[in-house]
Amino acid sequence: MSELLTISEVSRRSGVAASALRYYEERELITSERAGSGHRRYPRSVLRRIAFIVFAQRIGLTLEEIGTELARLPPDRAPSRRDWSRLSRGWTARIEERIAELERLKAGLTECIGCGCLSLDRCKLANPGDRAARLGPGPRYWIGDRPTG
Ligand code: FES
Numbered sequence: 001m002s003e004l005l006t007i008s009e010v011s012r013r014s015g016v017a018a019s020a021l022r023y024y025e026e027r028e029l030i031t032s033e034r035a036g037s038g039h040r041r042y043p044r045s046v047l048r049r050i051a052f053i054v055f056a057q058r059i060g061l062t063l064e065e066i067g068t069e070l071a072r073l074p075p076d077r078a079p080s081r082r083d084w085s086r087l088s089r090g091w092t093a094r095i096e097e098r099i100a101e102l103e104r105l106k107a108g109l110t111e112c113i114g115c116g117c118l119s120l121d122r123c124k125l126a127n128p129g130d131r132a133a134r135l136g137p138g139p140r141y142w143i144g145d146r147p148t149g
Contacts, residue, residue, distance in 0.1 A: 004041040
């Protein structure tokens, strides 16, 4: 098995588009070497880094936060299992938040699909006069804010 992979091999194996891999590299989340032809070559260990990035994005970390986390890995050797588990230790709270958010979305959808009442008292979709905008951007009631008077 070759130790250095082309960008297409990495893309195929990781399921991440080559354009996204180039973007990760621009953001210094992953690194490659240049072959004599000038094409990118990645060490096989990059696959684990990419898996980390994809998972971290799924639980809501920004690329900047992911960069900060990855910078804690040892620069001079392949990260060990212990190094990786140290990084993910702080994720429990993020995962719990994400689960709670998904539960709220699920509850909102279950209530509203096929209902259509848009009741001001109980519907998470009802937002007369866009009062929710005062609480910040995004679907405020669905992410847990309550309507204010
Ligand atoms: S439409 Fe009836 S509760 Fe949302």
